[in-house]
Amino acid sequence: MRYLLAPALTLALCVPAFAAFDGPTAPGPAAGGFQGPASTAPASLSTVAQALQAPDDAYCVLEGNIIARAPRHHERYIFQDTTGKMTVEIDDKLFAGRTVTPQTRVRLHGEIDLKRHGDREVDVDVLEILK
Numbered sequence: 001m002r003y004l005l006a007p008a009l010t011l012a013l014c015v016p017a018f019a020a021f022d023g024p025t026a027p028g029p030a031a032g033g034f035q036g037p038a039s040t041a042p043a044s045l046s047t048v049a050q051a052l053q054a055p056d057d058a059y060c061v062l063e064g065n066i067i068a069r070a071p072r073h074h075e076r077y078i079f080q081d082t083t084g085k086m087t088v089e090i091d092d093k094l095f096a097g098r099t100v101t102p103q104t105r106v107r108l109h110g111e112i113d114l115k116r117h118g119d120r121e122v123d124v125d126v127l128e129i130l131k
Contacts (some may be wrong), residue, residue: 003052049083051122058113063130066090067102076121079108087121089113094127105130 048062054060064081066088079088088108100106109126 002031044058047083048081048086050088051112052084052120054120056112056113058112060110062088062108062122063105064109065105066100075081079122088120088124089121090127092123094124100127100128100129 070076110124
């Protein structure tokens with residue numbers, strides 16, 4: 001009998017504490033997330049010409065077109081804007097089932113990746129399709 005009484009008593013004492021618990025909350029008035037106007041301006045845009053001169057791990061945002069898959073490289077593509085072309089690495093999951101053609105204008109957010117032989121490419125974190 002005492003083996004059943006101890007867990008039952010413990011459970012009975014804990015139920016009011018669990019009932020009053022609303023879940024974790026963040027400090028401050030914006031606990032539910034940002035509330036305010038949305039910015040329509042992207043982070044400062046870079047060009048391919050600037051990206052080809054940027055240091056390793058520099059953040060960049062490029063707008064243009066993915067014109068081809070890079071030869072012999074999975075998840076690497078040739079990106080082009082008005083200033084030139086460069087290789088970008090885009091993980092398959094970033095396409096999220098969306099179709100991108102050479103005519104599709106995209107915005108790529110990522111970091112410059114300096115390769116051993118001096119070439120630069122962009123390791124893309126976010127792929128946006130522009131209208």
